[in-house]
Amino acid sequence: MPHPVLELRSLSKEYPGHKAVNNVSLTLERGGFYSLLGPSGCGKTTTLRMIGGFEQPTSGDVLLDGSIVNNLKPYQRDVSTVFQNYALFPHLTALRNVQFGLRERRAKDSEPRALRALDLVQLTAKRDSLPAQLSGGEKQRVALARSLVLEPRLLLLDEPLAALDPKLRKQMRAELKAMQRKTGITFLFVTHDQEEALSLSDKLAVMNAGRIEQFGTPEEVYLRPATAFVAGFLGAINWFGKAGVRPESTRISRQLPAASECRQGAVESTLFLGNCVHVNVRLEAGDRVIAEVPREDNTFSEGETVWLHWQPADEMRF
Amino acid sequence: MKQRALGIYSAAALAFLHAPLLVLIAFSFNASRFTVWEGFSLRWYRAALTDPQLGEGLVNSVIIAVVSAVLSTVIGTMAAYGMWRRSAPLLSGTLYLSLVTPEIVTGVSLLALFQWIFRFLRLPLGLPTVIVAHVAFSIAYVTIVISARLRNYDRTLEEAAMDLGANEWRAFYRVTLPALTPAIAAAGLLALVVSFDDYVITSLVAGVDSETLPMVIYAMARRGVSPVVNAVSAFIVVVFGVLILISQRLQER
Amino acid sequence: MKLRSAFLLPARVWMALFFAAPLAIVCAYSFLTRGDYGGVEQPWTLENFTRLADPLYLAILWRSVWIAGLATALCILMGFPLALFISRAGKRKSLYLQLVLLPFWTSFLVRTYAWLFILRDTGLVNTVLTGLHLISTPLPLLYNDGAVLIGLVYNFLPFFVLPMYATLERLDPALLEAAADLGARPLAVVWRVIVPVSAPGIAAGAVLVFIPCLGAYLTPDLLGGGKSVMLGNLIQNQFTTARDWPFGSAASLVLMLASALLLSLLMRSRVAKEIM
Numbered sequence: 001m002p003h004p005v006l007e008l009r010s011l012s013k014e015y016p017g018h019k020a021v022n023n024v025s026l027t028l029e030r031g032g033f034y035s036l037l038g039p040s041g042c043g044k045t046t047t048l049r050m051i052g053g054f055e056q057p058t059s060g061d062v063l064l065d066g067s068i069v070n071n072l073k074p075y076q077r078d079v080s081t082v083f084q085n086y087a088l089f090p091h092l093t094a095l096r097n098v099q100f101g102l103r104e105r106r107a108k109d110s111e112p113r114a115l116r117a118l119d120l121v122q123l124t125a126k127r128d129s130l131p132a133q134l135s136g137g138e139k140q141r142v143a144l145a146r147s148l149v150l151e152p153r154l155l156l157l158d159e160p161l162a163a164l165d166p167k168l169r170k171q172m173r174a175e176l177k178a179m180q181r182k183t184g185i186t187f188l189f190v191t192h193d194q195e196e197a198l199s200l201s202d203k204l205a206v207m208n209a210g211r212i213e214q215f216g217t218p219e220e221v222y223l224r225p226a227t228a229f230v231a232g233f234l235g236a237i238n239w240f241g242k243a244g245v246r247p248e249s250t251r252i253s254r255q256l257p258a259a260s261e262c263r264q265g266a267v268e269s270t271l272f273l274g275n276c277v278h279v280n281v282r283l284e285a286g287d288r289v290i291a292e293v294p295r296e297d298n299t300f301s302e303g304e305t306v307w308l309h310w311q312p313a314d315e316m317r318f
Numbered sequence: 319m320k321q322r323a324l325g326i327y328s329a330a331a332l333a334f335l336h337a338p339l340l341v342l343i344a345f346s347f348n349a350s351r352f353t354v355w356e357g358f359s360l361r362w363y364r365a366a367l368t369d370p371q372l373g374e375g376l377v378n379s380v381i382i383a384v385v386s387a388v389l390s391t392v393i394g395t396m397a398a399y400g401m402w403r404r405s406a407p408l409l410s411g412t413l414y415l416s417l418v419t420p421e422i423v424t425g426v427s428l429l430a431l432f433q434w435i436f437r438f439l440r441l442p443l444g445l446p447t448v449i450v451a452h453v454a455f456s457i458a459y460v461t462i463v464i465s466a467r468l469r470n471y472d473r474t475l476e477e478a479a480m481d482l483g484a485n486e487w488r489a490f491y492r493v494t495l496p497a498l499t500p501a502i503a504a505a506g507l508l509a510l511v512v513s514f515d516d517y518v519i520t521s522l523v524a525g526v527d528s529e530t531l532p533m534v535i536y537a538m539a540r541r542g543v544s545p546v547v548n549a550v551s552a553f554i555v556v557v558f559g560v561l562i563l564i565s566q567r568l569q570e571r
Numbered sequence: 572m573k574l575r576s577a578f579l580l581p582a583r584v585w586m587a588l589f590f591a592a593p594l595a596i597v598c599a600y601s602f603l604t605r606g607d608y609g610g611v612e613q614p615w616t617l618e619n620f621t622r623l624a625d626p627l628y629l630a631i632l633w634r635s636v637w638i639a640g641l642a643t644a645l646c647i648l649m650g651f652p653l654a655l656f657i658s659r660a661g662k663r664k665s666l667y668l669q670l671v672l673l674p675f676w677t678s679f680l681v682r683t684y685a686w687l688f689i690l691r692d693t694g695l696v697n698t699v700l701t702g703l704h705l706i707s708t709p710l711p712l713l714y715n716d717g718a719v720l721i722g723l724v725y726n727f728l729p730f731f732v733l734p735m736y737a738t739l740e741r742l743d744p745a746l747l748e749a750a751a752d753l754g755a756r757p758l759a760v761v762w763r764v765i766v767p768v769s770a771p772g773i774a775a776g777a778v779l780v781f782i783p784c785l786g787a788y789l790t791p792d793l794l795g796g797g798k799s800v801m802l803g804n805l806i807q808n809q810f811t812t813a814r815d816w817p818f819g820s821a822a823s824l825v826l827m828l829a830s831a832l833l834l835s836l837l838m839r840s841r842v843a844k845e846i847m
Contacts, residue, residue, distance in 0.1 A: 054477055074480040087478035091496045100492075101482035150482065320757040324656035328667070331653045335674045335728065338685035341695060345688070353688075353698040393581045400578035409579060412586050418834050419594075420786025422803040423823045426810045427593030430820070434596060454589040457582055486574040515678045518788055522810070532680050539684050539793065548688065551681040562676040 003066030005030045005154055005186045006051065011060035012210075013046050020046045022210035023060070028154075028188065033180045035189045037197040038207035039233070044190045047207075048156050051188070052081045065153060075104075080147035081156040085163070086139045088131040094118065094142045095127040101150045117149035118142075120179070137168050144176075148183060157189045161196065173200060194234050198222065206230045228318045238289035240308075242317055247292040249314035252279055252306050259309035265289070267304045281306060339555060346548035362549040372550060375534035379514055382445060382530060386452035387509040393453070394460025394509075395502055399490065401461075402468040413458040424455060425522035432523060443525030451523050452513040459512055460505040463569065467501035504568035507561050515558070594827070600820035609814030619821035628805070632825075635802040638716060638791075639784035642723040646731040646780045647773060649724070654735035655765070658742070668736065675729045683793050686722050687713065690794070714796035722790040727783060731776040738772025739765070771840060778837045782830045802826050 006028040013021040021043040028034050036044040049055040051062055053074035061068050069077055080101075088097050098117050102110035118124050121141035131139055140160055147155055157176075161169045177200055180187045191197050197204045198218045205215040206229075214226040225231035228244070237244045240263060251257070265283040277298045279291045291308060293300075300306065349359035366372055401410055416424070428451045435441055471494070479489035517532040524533065531550075538547050601619055606612040622628065657667045674682065689695045690712040697709040712718060742765065750764045751757075766773070788803030795801075802822060809819025 052481060054481075073485070074477070075483045075485050079481075081478070081481045083474050083478055085472070085474060087472070087474040089475060089478070089493055100479070100484075104483040104488065104492075146482065320761075321656070321659055324652055324659070328653050328656040331649060331728075332667075332670050334649075335671065335725070338689055338725065339674055339677060339682070342681070342685045342688055345695075353693055353695050354702070393585055396578040397582035400575045400582075403575040403578075406579055409583055409586070412590065413582075415831075416586065416590050418782060418830060420783065420788070420803065420826055420830060422786060422788040422806050423597070423827055424590070424593075426806055426819060426823055427597045428589065429810060430596045430600060430816065431589070431593040450589055454585060457585065461582075490574070511676075515680065517680050522807075532678070535680060535684070536793075539687060547684060551678070551684060554681055555677045558677050559673070 002030065003063075004028055005065060006188070007061075007063040007066075008047070008051070009061045009063065011047065011050060011062065012058050013043070013050060013055060014058040019210050021050070021057075024207075024210070024212050026205060026212060026215065028186060030186055031184050032202040033177065033187045033189065033200055035191060035197040035201040035204040036207055037191055037194060037204050037233070039192055042207040043210040044192075044207050045158055048081070048158055048188070048190050051154070052079055052156055053077050078153045079156060080150055080152040080154075081158065082140075082143050082147050082160050084158045084160065086131075086143040086160075088134075088139055088142055088146075090131050093128045093130055094123060094134065094138075097131070097142055098146045098149055100146060113149055114145075117145040120148070120182075121145045121175075136164050137172060140164065140172065141175075144179065148179070148185065151183075152185065154186045154188060157187060159191055160189075161191075161193075169196075176200065198234070206233060208233075225316060231316050231318070236290060237316070238291075239287065240283075240289070244316040244318075245310045245314055247278065247290040249310050250289065250291040251309050252281070252291040252293060252300070253309070254304070254306060257307055257309045260312060261315075262307050262309035264305065264307055267300050267302055267306055269302060270298065270300055272298065279306075281308060283308075342548055343552040343555060346545060346552040348545060348548075351545050362545040363553075365546050366549045366553070369546065371529070371534050372531070372546075375529050375531040378445065378528055379531040382448050382452060382520075383510050383513040386449045386456060386513045387506050389449070390453045390456035390509045390513075391460050391502060391506040394457045394505060395464050395498065397457065398461045398464035398468060399494070399498075402465065402471075410461075413461055416455055417458045421455075421516075421518040425451075425519040428454070428519065429522045443523055444528045447523045447525070448520055448528060448530070451519050452516065455516075455519065456509040456512055459508050463505035463508060464498065464501050467498060467569070471497060500568040504565040507565035507568070511558055511561050511565075597820045597823050600817050601824045603817045605815045605817050609816070611816050619818045620825075622818060623821060623825065628822075631800050631802060631805050634716070634800065635785055635787075638719060638723070638799075638801060639781050639787070642720055642727065642784045643731075643777050643781045645720070645724045646728050647777060650728055650731040650735055650776070651766075651773070654732050654739055655761070657732075657736050658739040668733070671729050671732050679726065679789065682726055683722055683790055686718065686725065687793055690718050690721070713794060714798050716795070716799045718794040719787075719791045719799045719801070722794045723784050723787060726790065727780045730779045730783070734776040734779060735769070735772055738769045738775070742769060775837055775840060778833050782833055786826050786830060 004027045006026070008024055008026040011021055011024045012019065024043070024047060036047060038044045046055060050057050053069070053072060053076070057070060062070055064077060064079065089100065092100070095111075095114055095118065098114040099110045102113060107113065115124065115127070118127055121144055123138060123141055123145070126134060126138060131142070134142065143160070161172050164172060173196060176187075176189075189197070189200060201218060203215060203217050204221060205212045206221060207213065208229050214221055214230045221230060222234050225234060231237050231244055236247050238247060238250055240261070243261070256262070263283050265281040268280045268282050268288070271278040271280065276295060277293050279293060279300050281289050281291060283289060289308060345353065346362055347358050347360070348355055349361065350356035397409065397413075400406065428447075432441070432443060432447050441447070475493050476489045479493045480486070484492060515532065517536055520530050521533055521536070524530065535547055535550055538544055600611050602615050602617065603611050604614055604616055604618070623632065653671070657664055657671070660667055687694070691697070692709040692711070692713070694712070696712060697706070700706045701709065746764055746768065747760055750760045755763060786803050787801055788807055791799050791801040791804050792807070803826075806819050806822045806826070809815045809822065813819075
């Protein structure tokens with residue numbers, strides 16, 4: 001049985017005053033696209049840096065391909081990082097940037113390999129440009145090529161799309177996914193954007209305050225969240241007492257429905273979102289909930305009394 | 319408006335700052351040796367160029383300045399880089415102290431040191447002692463220039479280099495050092511000027527055979543004012559001005 | 572990290588050998604006695620320090636303090652309006668700063684010599700005044716405290732203007748607007764608002780001028796002749812002509828301590844951290 005490409009065993013990082021990473025354990029299998037998802041300050045970047053070798057764990061182990069690498073420096077690990085600010089060397093052209101790691105290894109064929117990597121990210125035309133002459137998206141692709149050309153066992157990406165505008169982000173997401181499939185290299189992607197994590201990952205780990213709250217496929221994490229935090233972070237959620245129901249599972253009708261669970265409330269406002277409509281309802285008890293309805297059902301008006309109901313199977317309880 | 323009154327005053331203040339030097343340079347072209355203008359002449363420049371003492375002083379000053387600038391730039395750059403990676407309060411405190419210590423005190427203390435060493439090593443005062451002294455007070459200037467550049471430098475660039483397989487030394491050599499090159503040149507020029515200009519410390523540790531240009535100028539100024547000194551001064555003003563200007567441009571890159 | 576320590580090593584060694592050790596030697600010498608041939612020998616004594624309390628030497632110490640103080644006061648008076656003007660100069664700020672710094676980028680010796688050229692008996696001022704028939708015999712402008720004062724102010728004015736400018740630049744313009752709004756005329760705004768608020772900056776600039784003035788050597792030497800002896804001249808004299816190294820060391824120690832004390836006061840203040 002081959003070793004998992006990455007294993008974190010009870011990994012912790014403590015600073016005077018707070019525990020940035022608290023007893024994190026994780027196993028990643030070869031060839032997958034994984035994500036670490038969580039809000040700012042949850043410890044995901046610190047975890048990534050410990051895998052890359054830029055921080056030392058306070059306790060616990062990092063294993064790459066079955067060997068403990070805690071004491072290995074970044075240049076001794078078969079891991080490569082794509083930094084959030086790309087960290088392209090300003091005095092080198094795109095080609096030389098991509099060649100950097102290969103030249104460090106004294107590879108004889110560094111130039112053709114680098115050119116192939118640039119071709120893979122469709123930047124052959126910019127091979128002689130300096131980073132200052134490249135756009136944000138182009139810099140990101142050079143950074144990616146620079147890491148991929150070394151064919152690392154594991155590629156770490158630290159919020160690489162954060163600095164791009166929304167349209168470019170969506171485009172780059174697709175390209176990243178395609179790149180991972182094509183190269184077969186294991187990707188570990190850090191982000192605070194749940195849509196990104198859900199759309200890209202084979203499996204994702206949701207982190208909060210230094211701990212992993214759940215590690216599972218996008219469906220598992222979205223439909224069967226392990227904790228209230230995961231439920232709330234992955235998408236909007238309506239709380240009916242102890243039961244949580246997603247807006248798209250919350251049905252709304254004017255007559256008392258034939259459902260086992262229902263609540264009455266008054267419509268406060270409706271929000272047209274283009275592909276659907278969000279109806280904001282205030283319940284008798286005072287809580288506010290959102291029901292998502294198709295565009296055609298945009299018939300509810302302010303003040304109307306309505307009934308909200310849902311399938312028991314769609315409930316989430318913690 | 320208040321600004322206008324301030325403006326008039328400031329013009330006067332700036333005139334005060336610049337006039338003495340302009341006067342000095344103007345009279346270096348005076349045909350007469352007296353402080354009465356008697357026509358344009360280059361005779362004092364010719365006299366300066368042919369004066370053997372000035373020539374020897376210039377040669378010594380250049381040798382000392384170049385050697386000490388090279389040494390202090392290397393040592394100072396390494397120190398600035400080391401302190402940027404990990405704070406070294408004792409060293410940075412010592413360097414700042416060296417900037418503030420009165421030159422006369424630095425000078426006599428080095429004289430005392432060399433005298434003490436002389437008892438064991440028979441090393442007389444001369445070019446080597448001057449160079450050693452100049453390096454000692456120049457390191458702080460170099461460190462300040464390089465540290466200022468490093469403050470704006472992105473640390474993740476070295477991390478990226480290490481991530482791609484370069485060890486700490488290679489990361490410095492291949493990534494950080496190229497970025498520091500303009501600052502290193504600027505610091506070197508500054509060290510050059512600082513060394514060339516020094517009189518106080520040099521006069522104490524120079525010994526008989528290693529007179530520097532400032533020492534020769536000082537002796538001439540003490541003997542009585544000669545327009546030759548004006549000419550040499552004008553020359554120094556221009557050279558220093560150009561070197562410092564280049565140094566500043568390099569730091570802005 | 573081994574690499575970082577290696578990088579720090581040359582500077583540490585050089586400063587230890589050629590800055591710290593010499594100062595330690597001077598410190599030790601200040602407690603020893605002058606030998607017959609000008610050397611340094613035992614016994615250990617405090618005599619060098621008590622000797623500094625002699626009226627003769629006390630006068631030198633006192634002169635150093637009051638000349639440095641007066642020079643500092645002049646730099647403040649002359650420099651404050653200049654710094655204020657520059658801080659309000661808008662787009663031309665850096666140009667004016669360059670103009671202030673330009674003379675500074677020449678040789679210290681040349682700058683001091685320039686005043687020698689201007690003030691001596693056959694110098695520029697006397698020649699002009701004689702030519703205009705305003706005087707018949709030259710005025711003794713050189714070789715006195717006044718000449719030293721002019722030289723010091725000329726050389727160290729930028730030392731005050733720059734940090735003062737840095738402080739004034741950070742001044743909140745809303746304060747000035749509020750004062751004007753409450754009826755203060757421009758002069759009152761300066762006197763009652765700007766000066767008090769920027770007082771820490773004034774103090775910092777003053778210390779940056781006072782310390783080098785206190786330890787001045789070349790300026791009193793060239794412009795004061797033998798007539799305006801300051802602490803720096805005393806020290807130089809003891810180490811060369813007089814060959815009394817222990818006494819010179821004691822004087823050096825006093826100067827060092829005074830400078831270090833003032834500097835530590837400066838470094839502790841909040842202002843210093845903003846300026847540096």
